[in-house]
């Protein structure tokens with residue numbers, strides 16, 4: 001069936017029709033920019049026989065991103081998970097940390113894995129980011145840090161969180177895994193709080209295969225994170241602290257630099273896709289396409305819709321219908337960290353109403369260079385059809 005053809009109910013793949021898309025569409029399919037440039041950089045690294053340990057490409061990626069993110073120090077690491085751990089260690093965080101439950105499990109695991117106790121808090125209904133009022137309610141003597149997450153590339157309420165962190169004398173760490181290129185008050189995220197951590201994982205707007213960046217304007221903190229990243233080696237033999245191996249390698253840096261060079265194209269493409277989704281999916285009862293704040297920059301990598309109360313079809317039913325059509329939409333972040341097995345034993349965290357709601361209603365749609373605008377239009381029309389015919393689809397699914 002051509003992708004631009006309108007389906008009838010009987011033609012939906014879940015009811016026996018052929019899937020609309022022959023090639024599976026994914027959320028977070030890697031963007032691969034200039035292959036020749038990547039290969040040329042990798043060849044240069046191989047010619048140098050310098051593949052890791054602060055090679056020239058790692059130095060270059062750090063300089064390029066420090067410039068791009070308007071921040072003094074940028075430290076390239078193996079992944080954001082390690083970056084979060086190095087940050088907390090470098091800041092000597094102990095005891096408990098307050099983090100939003102509505103985030104990727106990696107934020108929580110990073111902290112728990114280094115022995116910190118997690119105090120989960122709720123997020124704001126408007127921007128899905130950590131709720132400063134709820135943070136304040138949970139601050140006690142035992143809390144050693146606040147971890148905010150700039151979800152969907154939208155900045156947290158940074159000023160309010162900073163004010164809280166200052167008042168209670170605790171560090172503020174930002175998980176900026178989603179937020180490369182995004183701004184707060186027209187300044188790129190990266191220099192806010194004590195430290196920020198970006199992910200360059202394959203599924204992110206800019207990828208370095210696996211990878212991460214730790215950014216800060218604090219000279220002493222940056223020095224310490226550099227040491228911790230490489231076993232605490234001060235020089236050839238001298239080890240001054242208990243470090244770990246979190247060094248980025250040269251091939252990853254080659255990929256990351258090249259993809260950074262293609263960022264404007266990625267961003268602009270994603271923005272066009274979001275306009276298509278938004279236009280087709282607005283004005284339907286119970287459905288809300290989450291819009292980035294147009295007063296700020298965003299990488300537009302996350303196309304998120306809410307299928308909530310009032311919608312004729314439930315989020316999970318729509319998910320099933322779309323997967324059958326070869327569209328691997330995602331239900332991030334279901335069920336919320338506080339309900340995941342390693343954490344849900346804790347009674348202390350209580351009920352988090354916004355997290356519960358979002359984890360039951362959000363759906364992420366594919367973006368990135370895999371999607372051309374025609375595919376986005378075809379997918380939007382299909383979703384629109386499912387939303388409009390939701391009651392009938394639900395009753396057939398139950399039959």
Ligand SMILES: Cc1ncc(COP(=O)(O)O)c(C=O)c1O
Nearest residue numbers: 079080081104106107177199201
């Ligand atoms: C919000 C958030 N934090 C942390 C991470 C972990 O990033 P990495 O895979 O680079 O360790 C991710 C990865 O998807 C994420 O989405």
